[in-house]
Amino acid sequence: MNKHYAGILLACFSVNALAALPVTLKSPDGRISVTVDSKDNKPVYSVSYQDKSFLETSELGLKTSLGDISKDLTYLSHETAKYDEQYTMHNSKVSDVHYVANGMTVRFAAQHDLALDVEYRVSNRDVAFRYRLSGPEDFTRVKVLSEATTFNLPDDATTFITPQALPETGWMQTKPSYEEPYTFDEPVGTPSANGVGYTFPALFKNADKGWILISETGVDSRYVGAKLAEGSKQGVYPLAFPQEGENAGIGGTYAAMAMPAQTPWRTITLGDTLAPVVETTASFDLVKPYYEPSMPYQMGRATWSWIVWQDDSINYDDQIAFIDLAASLQFEYVLIDNWWDQRIGRDRMESLVKYAAKKNVGVLLWYNSNGWWNDAPQTPQNRMNTAPARREEMQWLQSIGVKGLKVDFFGGDKQETIKLYEDIITDANDYGLTITVHGSTLPRGWERMYPNFVTSEAVLASENLVFHQTSLDQHAYNATILPFTRNPVAAMDFAPVFFNKRLSRDQKAGTKRSTTDAFELATGVLYFSPVQHFGVTPNNLEEQPDFVIDALKSMPTVWDETKFVSGEPGKHAVLARRHKDKWYVAAVNGEPEAKTLEVSLPMLKGKPVQVIYDKPDNRAGLSKTEIPASGKINLELNAEGGALIIYQH
Structure with a gap:
């Protein structure tokens, strides 16, 4: 069995x-x-x-x-x-x-x-x-x-x-x-x-x-x-x-x-x-799997041009750049968002998928769930809402090597809508495709019930950091709310980790970030999603120190253990997660004042660790230390700052 x-x-x-x-x-x-x-x-x-x-x-x-x-x-x-x-x-x-x-x-x-x-x-x-x-x-x-x-x-x-x-x-x-x-x-x-x-x-x-x-x-x-x-x-x-x-x-x-x-x-x-x-x-x-997975589905990390570069990035050349970024970071995926069918086209998408495969990068594609239940204009439309169209589309996606879909704009919890989720997910398994949903409800046991289901938005996610300065101003505060509310019961596709100081392509316009770089890196562990869509952009490869890039290259997205360390909504959050023999401890400060946290890590007592911490200029620094025999260590966090502790046997 x-x-x-x-x-x-x-x-x-x-x-x-x-x-x-x-x-x-x-x-x-x-x-x-x-x-x-x-x-x-x-x-x-x-x-x-x-x-x-x-x-x-x-x-x-x-x-x-x-x-x-x-x-x-x-x-x-x-x-x-x-x-x-x-x-x-x-x-x-x-x-x-x-x-x-x-x-x-x-x-x-x-x-x-x-x-x-x-x-x-x-x-x-x-x-x-x-x-x-x-x-x-x-x-x-x-x-x-x-x-x-x-x-x-x-x-x-x-x-x-x-x-x-x-x-x-x-x-x-x-x-x-x-x-x-x-x-x-x-x-x-x-x-x-x-x-x-x-x-x-x-x-x-x-x-x-x-x-x-x-x-x-x-x-x-x-x-x-x-x-x-x-x-x-x-x-x-x-x-x-x-x-x-x-x-x-x-x-x-x-x-x-x-x-x-x-x-x-x-x-x-x-x-x-x-x-x-x-x-x-x-x-x-309390649930059981509804069917066998049709293949071993791979979880992992994805680059995503749209989150910072927005709709204008949905073109062939920019997607090549983000495929190359994924390859440089050793990420498993690239997510190509709305309008790809019009702005790239189906024929050129086939060549993009082939190019990505040569780089060992899988392609995830965006779809509108729509029949007619909202006015969202983004395409592809009318490919996920009926069984004949959906299965025809999925057969084509399988034939060109696409690995998974992100389906958006559902808008309800009626039985009819829940059935649409189920139909999309179960049909996708027949074609070896994973499913992520956005504009969507909370997954309710779906990660176990449907083995190819990956993650759901169902949260005031990171796109709002780009759209609204008020959301970005609340970013650190919300990082002390979501680990105790939305994320404990289901995967949450928040899409974390932004290093651009202004969330735009040229960093001359757009919302201004006040969180530290160590905070941003920590959110990649703090927020759980088995496929994690990161907010990094190609310029970050040159702007960030090697140890930050190395942390991204090796950061897991699925875990063997998750432990609460300390925290209180609105104040701070510290979680520890283990993947195989590697522990990550993510700490974030939700307040606009610097603070010192004493955290207890009994699983790491006497162990050598790397600590990525806040420098005075809000850049990330790296230190190496040993967790004392008491298992306790002090973390100095800047205002809206963070830290990431990494241990590997």
């Missing part, structure tokens, strides 16, 4: 039809407790960590075309199980995962002889639950119109969450594109910017008790992508389905399913520090 498909071991399975509610399930280490109960004949649950409340009494249930399966329910029984699984990821922040959890399924009887099962899994850092609805044989299908699910945060909790955008707003009516800024330590119940709730994942600070990250996984073409509705001042955030206007009104806002029906998993990661949040694997623990 392929090691990516390791089996699951179930043990100590038991059924109890006599016990009354409430029933409690604990994590293997006993620190996390989930209690399921009934209140006014409605199922409810609560979550605690080390006997401290993290989610207060919260509601459960479904509202369906077969009736309201959230009230007038009768407890029938519950059963428990233990889960022990080992699996391997080839495209993640961790490679070998050992998932151990306790499970409990609580069954309720509903009207019309329907049964609602609420299945829970609790590991040492995550809680997950989902619903199963079953009934008589003549109930063959159901529409899940909404859910009664709520997350009741403590009243004194604060938020680090990103608001949902209104449909058909923004540039060329392409929203929601999941590119809104995060709240910062706001009280629960503060109205969102657009009045339509918040996007997953959602981070909450439980006062001085710890942190809670709420998200979902296992969303595929059989359901919708969900979000959080507006919260109350008592901290109650209902789960919400897509808005009617998403994807230009195509499709319903409900999930249409065959019976028995099963929902995706809702995940809750919690702990007294941010370590469980950074290190969680809940997105992958």
